[in-house]
Amino acid sequence: MRKALERGLLGVGLMLAASGASMAADGHDMLFGSLLVDQLEHGWRDGQDTVEWKAQGWIGGDVEKLYLKTEGEYVRDDTVEKAEVQLLYSRMVADFWDVQAGIRHDFRPDDPSRTYAVFGFQGLAPYVIEVDASLFVSEKGDLSARFEAEHDILITQRLIAQPKLEVSAALQEVEELGIGSGLNDIELGFRVRYEITRKFAPYIGISWSRSLGKTADFARAEGEDADSLALLAGVRFAF
Amino acid sequence: MKLTAAAGLAGTVSLYPGRRSFASADKELQLTVEAKRIVVDGVESDAIAIGDSVPAPTLRWREGDEVVVQVTNRLSEPTSIHWHGLLIQGVMDGAPGFNGYEAIGPGETYTYRFRLRQAGTYWYHSHSGLQEQQGMYGAIVIEPAGREPVRYDRDYVVVLSDHTQQNPMTVLRNLKSQEGYYNYGKRTLIDFFRQAERDGFNAALQDRLEWGDMRMDPTDLADVTGYAFLVNGRGPEDNWTGLFEPGERIRLRFINASAMSFFDVRIPDLPMTVIAADGQFVVPVQAHEFRFGVGETYDVIVRPQEDRAFTIMAEPIDRSGYARATLAPRPGMEAEIPPLRPRAILAMSDMNHGAMGMDHGTMGHGAMNHGPSGGGHAGHASMSHGTMNHAMPMQGSSGHGAHGTPAGHAMAAPVPADGAPPVGWDQVGTLPGEKALAYADLKAFARNADNREPGQEILVRLTGIMERYIWTLNGRKFEQGEPIRVAHGERVRIRYVNETMMAHPMHLHGMFVELENGESERRPLKHVVIVPPGKEVSVLLTADEPGDWPFHCHLMYHMASGMMTRFIVEQPTAKAGGKDRA
Numbered sequence: 001m002r003k004a005l006e007r008g009l010l011g012v013g014l015m016l017a018a019s020g021a022s023m024a025a026d027g028h029d030m031l032f033g034s035l036l037v038d039q040l041e042h043g044w045r046d047g048q049d050t051v052e053w054k055a056q057g058w059i060g061g062d063v064e065k066l067y068l069k070t071e072g073e074y075v076r077d078d079t080v081e082k083a084e085v086q087l088l089y090s091r092m093v094a095d096f097w098d099v100q101a102g103i104r105h106d107f108r109p110d111d112p113s114r115t116y117a118v119f120g121f122q123g124l125a126p127y128v129i130e131v132d133a134s135l136f137v138s139e140k141g142d143l144s145a146r147f148e149a150e151h152d153i154l155i156t157q158r159l160i161a162q163p164k165l166e167v168s169a170a171l172q173e174v175e176e177l178g179i180g181s182g183l184n185d186i187e188l189g190f191r192v193r194y195e196i197t198r199k200f201a202p203y204i205g206i207s208w209s210r211s212l213g214k215t216a217d218f219a220r221a222e223g224e225d226a227d228s229l230a231l232l233a234g235v236r237f238a239f
Numbered sequence: 240m241k242l243t244a245a246a247g248l249a250g251t252v253s254l255y256p257g258r259r260s261f262a263s264a265d266k267e268l269q270l271t272v273e274a275k276r277i278v279v280d281g282v283e284s285d286a287i288a289i290g291d292s293v294p295a296p297t298l299r300w301r302e303g304d305e306v307v308v309q310v311t312n313r314l315s316e317p318t319s320i321h322w323h324g325l326l327i328q329g330v331m332d333g334a335p336g337f338n339g340y341e342a343i344g345p346g347e348t349y350t351y352r353f354r355l356r357q358a359g360t361y362w363y364h365s366h367s368g369l370q371e372q373q374g375m376y377g378a379i380v381i382e383p384a385g386r387e388p389v390r391y392d393r394d395y396v397v398v399l400s401d402h403t404q405q406n407p408m409t410v411l412r413n414l415k416s417q418e419g420y421y422n423y424g425k426r427t428l429i430d431f432f433r434q435a436e437r438d439g440f441n442a443a444l445q446d447r448l449e450w451g452d453m454r455m456d457p458t459d460l461a462d463v464t465g466y467a468f469l470v471n472g473r474g475p476e477d478n479w480t481g482l483f484e485p486g487e488r489i490r491l492r493f494i495n496a497s498a499m500s501f502f503d504v505r506i507p508d509l510p511m512t513v514i515a516a517d518g519q520f521v522v523p524v525q526a527h528e529f530r531f532g533v534g535e536t537y538d539v540i541v542r543p544q545e546d547r548a549f550t551i552m553a554e555p556i557d558r559s560g561y562a563r564a565t566l567a568p569r570p571g572m573e574a575e576i577p578p579l580r581p582r583a584i585l586a587m588s589d590m591n592h593g594a595m596g597m598d599h600g601t602m603g604h605g606a607m608n609h610g611p612s613g614g615g616h617a618g619h620a621s622m623s624h625g626t627m628n629h630a631m632p633m634q635g636s637s638g639h640g641a642h643g644t645p646a647g648h649a650m651a652a653p654v655p656a657d658g659a660p661p662v663g664w665d666q667v668g669t670l671p672g673e674k675a676l677a678y679a680d681l682k683a684f685a686r687n688a689d690n691r692e693p694g695q696e697i698l699v700r701l702t703g704i705m706e707r708y709i710w711t712l713n714g715r716k717f718e719q720g721e722p723i724r725v726a727h728g729e730r731v732r733i734r735y736v737n738e739t740m741m742a743h744p745m746h747l748h749g750m751f752v753e754l755e756n757g758e759s760e761r762r763p764l765k766h767v768v769i770v771p772p773g774k775e776v777s778v779l780l781t782a783d784e785p786g787d788w789p790f791h792c793h794l795m796y797h798m799a800s801g802m803m804t805r806f807i808v809e810q811p812t813a814k815a816g817g818k819d820r821a
Contacts (some may be wrong), residue, residue, distance in 0.1 A: 031410075032411075032412050032416070033412075033413050034412070034417075036415035036416075040589060060717070062415075062707060062709050062800075062801075066781075092707070095704045095706070095707075096454060096704075096706060103697060106534070124454050124706055125454060126451065126452045126453075127451040127454075128451050128454055154425055154426070154427040154431060155427060155428045155429070156427050156428075157423045157424070157425060157427060158423075167638060198331075198413070198420050199415060238416070238417075
C-alpha cells in the first residue's frame with residue numbers, strides 16, 4: 001500500500017514538473033499541464049472518520065492529453081484503505097468532449113488488487129454539467145462502470161456550491177471485492193468552497209452514500225453500514 | 240506629486256515620451272531587446288524592453304526615407320520586431336516563419352532596412368511568443384514627405400497597453416486549464432435573484448437555461464483580468480501628463496498596444512475630432528469617445544480652451560480597471576476621474592446562434608433598439624451560411640461594419656434604475672447627448688484607388704472553443720488549415736463571420752484593407768478590423784503586395800492559441816499569375 005501511494009505521488013510529482021508550459025519552435029504547438037486536487041477532505045461519519053482524496057492531472061496539447069486520475073480513502077484506525085490510480089490517453093472528439101482509454105489499478109490492503117482496462121469520456125454536458133463516465137474491464141473479465149456529474153453554482157464570484165452525483169454499477173458480482181451486480185453505490189455530495197484564489201479553495205460539505213442490492217449485503221456482512229452520511233471539510237487546490 | 244508617481248519617474252519609464260525619441264532625425268538606429276524590471280504605480284515587475292524602455296522609444300521618421308534598424312537580442316529566447324501597419328517588403332515585416340524572415344536568436348543582431356512608403360501613426364512590437372505582453376511595443380510616427388495637412392501645436396503619442404504581473408505563459412496555461420479563470424464578473428445566484436425580481440422568475444430561469452444549454456457565459460468579455468492599464472507605460476497613479484496652453488490644438492496619436500484589451504476611450508468635457516484611423520487620414524469627424532480594438536490607432540485633435548486639466552480615460556470593456564492620463568496646462572494638475580460605467584453582458588444576439596435570442600425575450604432590455612442600421616452593406620445579409628442568418632433586424636444597431644453606437648446616434652446611458660446590466664457587446668454606456676465613434680463614421684480622406692468589383696469572396700469564419708481556449712479561423716488552428724491564396728493584383732472581398740462570442744480584431748500584415756462600412760468610394764483603410772461577437776464584417780482588398788503574410792486575430796492569446804493563417808499573395812510573375820486558384 002505504502003509503495004503504491006509512493007508510486008502515485010511520484011506520478012503526481014511528474015505531472016507537477018511538467019505543468020509548466022513549453023512552446024515548440026513554430027510557436028503554435030504548445031504543451032501544457034495542470035493538476036487539480038479536487039477533493040482532499042476529512043469526513044466525519046458514524047463510526048469512523050475518513051480522509052479521502054480525488055485528483056486529476058494532465059499533460060498535453062489541445063487534442064491529445066495524458067491524464068492521471070487518482071482517488072482513495074484512508075481510515076483513521078487503519079482498518080480499510082483503498083486507492084485507485086488511472087493512467088489514460090485522452091483525445092478531444094468534440095468541442096466539449098474527450099474520449100479516454102487506459103488502465104486503472106486499485107490498491108487494497110485487505111482485498112486482492114485489481115487492474116482494469118478503462119474506456120470513458122469526460123467533458124461538459126449542456127447546462128454546464130461536468131461529466132466523467134468510465135467503463136472498466138478487470139483482468140478477470142468483470143465489467144463495471146462509474147458515472148460522475150457535478151455542477152458549479154456561483155453564490156458569489158468566489159463562494160461556489162457544487163452538487164455532485166456519483167453512481168457505480170457492475171455487470172457481474174465480484175464477491176471478493178464486495179461488489180454485487182447491478183447498481184452498486186450511489187453517492188450525493190454537496191460542497192461549498194471559497195476560492196481564495198482560483199487555485200486554492202477551502203470547503204465544507206456533506207456527502208451521503210448508499211450501497212444497493214447485493215453490494216449492500218456484502219457491506220453489512222463486513223459489519224459496515226449500507227448507507228452513510230458524512231460531514232466534510234477539505235481543500236481544493238490546483239497547480 | 241504622489242509618492243508612487245515619483246517612483247514611476249525614478250523608474251525606467253520616465254524618459255517616455257517627454258522628449259522626442261533619440262531616433263528623431265536618425266534614419267539609422269540600434270535597438271536592443273532585453274529583460275528589464277519596470278515600475279508601474281510603485282509596483283515592480285518583469286518586463287522585456289526594446290531600447291531600454293516600456294513602451295519602446297517612439298520612432299519618428301519621414302515618409303520616403305530609407306531607415307536602417309539594427310535589432311540586437313539580449314534575451315535567452317528568440318525575438319522579433321514587427322512593424323505594424325507599414326507597407327513593407329515581406330522579409331522586413333518581422334513575423335518569424337513568414338516571408339522567409341527568421342526570428343532573431345539570442346545574442347544575434349538583425350538589420351532591418353526599408354523605405355517608408357506612407358505617413359501616419361503606426362507601431363512596432365514583438366511577433367514572437369508572448370513577448371508583446373511583456374512590454375515589447377512602441378510607437379512609430381511618420382511625417383509626410385510633403386506638407387502636413389493637419390495643423391496642430393502639440394503632438395503626443397498615447398500608447399495604451401495592459402500589463403500583468405504574471406508570466407504570460409502562466410496566463411495562457413491558466414486559460415487552457417480552466418474556462419473563465421480570470422473572469423470575476425460571472426453571473427451569480429445573487430444576480431439570478433435580482434434578475435428574477437426584475438424580469439420574473441421564469442424569464443430569469445429561461446435566460447440561464449439558454450446560456451447553460453449552449454455551455455456559454457454571457458459575461459465573457461475579456462479573457463484576462465488582473466491587468467494594470469497603462470498610458471505610455473504609466474499606471475493610473477503615475478498619471479502620464481501632456482502639457483498644453485489653453486487654445487492650442489493638440490494632436491493625440493492613440494495606439495492600442497494591448498495584448499488583450501479593448502478600450503472605450505474618452506476625454507470628459509473635451510470632444511475629439513478624429514482625423515486618422517490606422518494611420519490613414521479620414522474626413523474629420525467629431526466624437527466624444529471611441530471603442531478601441533487591439534492593434535488599432537486613432538489620431539484625434541482636441542482643443543482645450545480652459546485653463547484646467549482634462550482626464551484621458553480608457554475603460555476596458557470588462558470594466559476591470561482603467562487607464563488614465565492627463566492633459567494639463569501645468570505639471571501636477573489632475574482632473575476628476577469619472578466612475579467606471581457599467582459592464583455589459585452579452586446578448587443572445589452576440590452569439591452566432593442568432594435566432595435564439597429573438598423569441599425568448601433576452602433582448603428585451605430596452606436600451607438596444609435605436610434606429611436604423613448603422614453599418615450599411617446590407618447586400619451581405621442575404622449571403623446566408625446555413626445557421627449564420629443572423630442579420631438581426633430587431634437589434635438594428637450594428638449590422639455590418641459598425642461597432643459602438645450607430646452613426647450619428649447618441650445612445651442614452653443604458654443603466655436602468657433597477658440596476659440591470661446593459662445587454663449587448665456594443666452597449667458602451669455613452670452619456671446622453673454624446674457620440675461614440677462608429678465604423679460607419681469613418682470616411683477615407685482620399686478616394687479609394689481601386690474601385691473594381693471583387694473577383695472572389697473569401698469567407699473567414701472566426702471560430703473557437705472558449706471552454707478549451709482553442710481559437711481558430713474556419714475551424715482550423717494555424718498551420719492546420721489551408722493558407723489563403725490570391726493572385727497578385729487581384730481584387731477580393733474578405734467576409735468575416737464571427738461565430739464566437741468574443742470580438743476579434745483581425746489584422747492582415749503587409750496591406751491595408753478597405754472597410755465596407757457603407758462608403759462607396761471613400762472606404763476607410765484599416766490594418767485591424769474589429770469583428771464584434773456574432774456579427775459579420777467585410778473588407779475589400781487589392782492584393783498588390785506579394786508575400787506570405789500573417790493574417791490573425793490581434794488578441795495575443797487568441798493568436799497564440801491558433802487564430803492565425805497565411806495570406807499568400809502570389810508573385811507577379813507570368814507563371815504564378817497563371818496558376819489555377821480553385
